[in-house]
Amino acid sequence: MPETATGSSTQLWIDVAYLVTGVCFIMGLRYMSSPKTARLGNTISIGGMAIALLATAILLDWSRAFWIALVGVGAGAALGIYAARSVKMTAMPQMVAIYNGCGGGAAAMVATAEFLKSNPQTSPVPFDLAITSVLTAIIGSISFTGSIIAFLKLQEVMSGRPIVYPGQQVVNGLLALVAVASVVLVTIGIDTVPAFFAALASALVLGVLFVLPIGGADMPVIISLLNSFTGLAAALTGFALGNNVLIISGALVGASGTLLTLMMGKAMNRSVANVLFGAFGTLQTTEAGPAGSTGSGTVRESSVDDVATMLAYARQVIIVPGYGMAVAQAQHSVRELADQLEKKGVVVKYAIHPVAGRMPGHMNVLLAEANVPYEALFDMDDINPEFPNTDVALVIGANDVTNPDARTVKSSPIYGMPILDVDKAKQVVVLKRSMKPGFAGIDNPLYELPNTSMLFGDAKASIDKLVGAVKAL
Amino acid sequence: MNAFHLLSELTVFVLAVFVGLEVISKVPATLHTPLMSATNAIHGIVLVGALLVAVVATPTLGPVLSVLVVFLASLNVFGGYVVTGRMLAMFKARPAPPPKPASTEAAKP
Numbered sequence: 001m002p003e004t005a006t007g008s009s010t011q012l013w014i015d016v017a018y019l020v021t022g023v024c025f026i027m028g029l030r031y032m033s034s035p036k037t038a039r040l041g042n043t044i045s046i047g048g049m050a051i052a053l054l055a056t057a058i059l060l061d062w063s064r065a066f067w068i069a070l071v072g073v074g075a076g077a078a079l080g081i082y083a084a085r086s087v088k089m090t091a092m093p094q095m096v097a098i099y100n101g102c103g104g105g106a107a108a109m110v111a112t113a114e115f116l117k118s119n120p121q122t123s124p125v126p127f128d129l130a131i132t133s134v135l136t137a138i139i140g141s142i143s144f145t146g147s148i149i150a151f152l153k154l155q156e157v158m159s160g161r162p163i164v165y166p167g168q169q170v171v172n173g174l175l176a177l178v179a180v181a182s183v184v185l186v187t188i189g190i191d192t193v194p195a196f197f198a199a200l201a202s203a204l205v206l207g208v209l210f211v212l213p214i215g216g217a218d219m220p221v222i223i224s225l226l227n228s229f230t231g232l233a234a235a236l237t238g239f240a241l242g243n244n245v246l247i248i249s250g251a252l253v254g255a256s257g258t259l260l261t262l263m264m265g266k267a268m269n270r271s272v273a274n275v276l277f278g279a280f281g282t283l284q285t286t287e288a289g290p291a292g293s294t295g296s297g298t299v300r301e302s303s304v305d306d307v308a309t310m311l312a313y314a315r316q317v318i319i320v321p322g323y324g325m326a327v328a329q330a331q332h333s334v335r336e337l338a339d340q341l342e343k344k345g346v347v348v349k350y351a352i353h354p355v356a357g358r359m360p361g362h363m364n365v366l367l368a369e370a371n372v373p374y375e376a377l378f379d380m381d382d383i384n385p386e387f388p389n390t391d392v393a394l395v396i397g398a399n400d401v402t403n404p405d406a407r408t409v410k411s412s413p414i415y416g417m418p419i420l421d422v423d424k425a426k427q428v429v430v431l432k433r434s435m436k437p438g439f440a441g442i443d444n445p446l447y448e449l450p451n452t453s454m455l456f457g458d459a460k461a462s463i464d465k466l467v468g469a470v471k472a473l
Numbered sequence: 474m475n476a477f478h479l480l481s482e483l484t485v486f487v488l489a490v491f492v493g494l495e496v497i498s499k500v501p502a503t504l505h506t507p508l509m510s511a512t513n514a515i516h517g518i519v520l521v522g523a524l525l526v527a528v529v530a531t532p533t534l535g536p537v538l539s540v541l542v543v544f545l546a547s548l549n550v551f552g553g554y555v556v557t558g559r560m561l562a563m564f565k566a567r568p569a570p571p572p573k574p575a576s577t578e579a580a581k582p
Contacts, residue, residue, distance in 0.1 A: 028515075029493075038561050042558055053524075064530050071543075073520075085559070099548060100516075105545050106522075106545040110522040113527075113532070113533040227512060230519075235489075238486075251490045252490075252492065253515050255491075
């Protein structure tokens with residue numbers, strides 16, 4: 001516990017406040033389990049955070065260092081709120097990634113401060129402080145630099161394709177070894193300070209290197225994993241500081257992040273280890289040329305009027321959205337198209353693959369923004385049996401999650417990943433910007449099937465044209 | 474600081490992990506993105522730790538790094554909650570009756 005001038009009864013009340021915060025966070029997450037109460041849950045969570053911060057404010061020495069809190073919180077709140085308000089909905093995944101990295105970096109710095117405060121140069125560091133602070137420094141640092149790389153990849157400052165080089169696994173392995181050796185040295189008290197900083201440095205580099213080879217298709221898994229890392233780092237900070245609210249909150253986040261990561265891995269039929277180390281790394285990443293050059297088969301290009309007629313006279317249409325819809329900001333147009341079709345008596349359903357887009361539920365959020373009723377959204381397992389009875393599957397900028405190679409071609413990097421069975425629909429219409437392969441860099445034989453037709457162009461522009469054409473029919 | 478102390482903290486940690494798993498396993502896929510964002514904001518609680526090490530008479534990290542640690546943690550808290558709020562705002566009741574008759578029941582939050 002921090003030694004301050006305040007008496008132990010003050011400390012007692014502060015601990016009570018921290019307990020209330022912990023309960024608020026748990027209730028907040030509990031209310032997140034239904035769309036109807038989710039916003040209340042977020043409000044409760046904010047309330048819990050405010051209580052913890054106010055209680056902490058009582059503990060602080062405001063006499064000389066108030067400006068640190070003023071500048072730090074002021075600038076952080078201003079920039080954080082401004083950026084979060086001004087970004088487009090499609091940029092939300094990278095916002096989550098970067099704020100997650102900030103938390104991880106802060107946790108690593110707090111642990112470093114607490115470690116240095118115990119005068120490790122002159123006196124031996126207590127075992128519990130040594131192990132928790134060095135582990136926080138490592139996990140927080142990996143989350144910090146890893147999240148920054150994830151942010152740069154999603155923001156497309158960096159290529160979203162896997163970045164690979166020879167000996168990658170060996171380098172990562174050596175860095176991990178350095179980190180582990182440093183933990184041992186810090187805890188048994190040999191060369192404590194240099195070992196601590198060796199751990200910190202190796203973790204910072206490791207964070208960069210372990211996200212570099214991961215392609216865009218796997219980004220949801222990585223953001224989720226890094227989120228749980230930061231949670232774990234926050235919990236460990238709580239151990240180092242002897243602070244229960246940090247332990248409880250961090251454990252909640254660590255547990256949820258891990259569960260989400262595993263759920264996503266399961267959805268892709270890949271273990272998390274396979275995502276991290278198998279990656280799409282060793283694959284060729286040849287750039288595909290313009291339309292028609294992807295393989296032996298031929299690609300049938302269709303026109304707006306043809307597609308509009310096909311849709312308007314269908315009995316059931318299933319819309320399969322993917323990242324392309326997010327990029328083109330096409331969700332409102334999609335909704336409009338669905339409205340027009342429903343007016344003509346067509347049944348419209350949406351098929352949501354668990355890893356479509358760049359985050360779990362990415363498509364749900366975008367479609368919710370466009371006021372698509374969530375009763376119309378169907379999970380993969382619920383919608384797949386419906387494709388054979390569907391007249392048109394309208395694929396909007398989704399690629400890898402519809403690739404039939406995942407079922408049959410053992411050599412395909414996505415072999416075994418459950419996919420949406422769009423190829424079983426009577427007609428498939430694929431809206432796509434060009435014949436470039438998806439983020440995973442794999443060709444999709446779906447485009448060469450006889451019942452598939454392609455409509456090239458920006459997803460929003462194409463759908464707007466379709467809306468007009470359907471209206472005119 | 475001793476083994477008993479560490480063990481009691483570990484107890485709290487392990488129980489909180491189980492609570493976390495239990496609470497979160499009930500969240501539907503629709504809310505996975507807001508959930509990730511919400512938990513992202515919650516680990517902004519590290520701001521408490523940042524304040525405890527930075528806002529003291531002689532901060533261990535020195536003034537510049539102390540401001541930085543508070544800044545980073547604040548970004549996490551405020552940015553995290555605003556992002557979550559924006560995502561959840563999309564799930565609020567729909568005003569006009571959409572084509573699906575089923576959605577009228579969603580009009581009341």
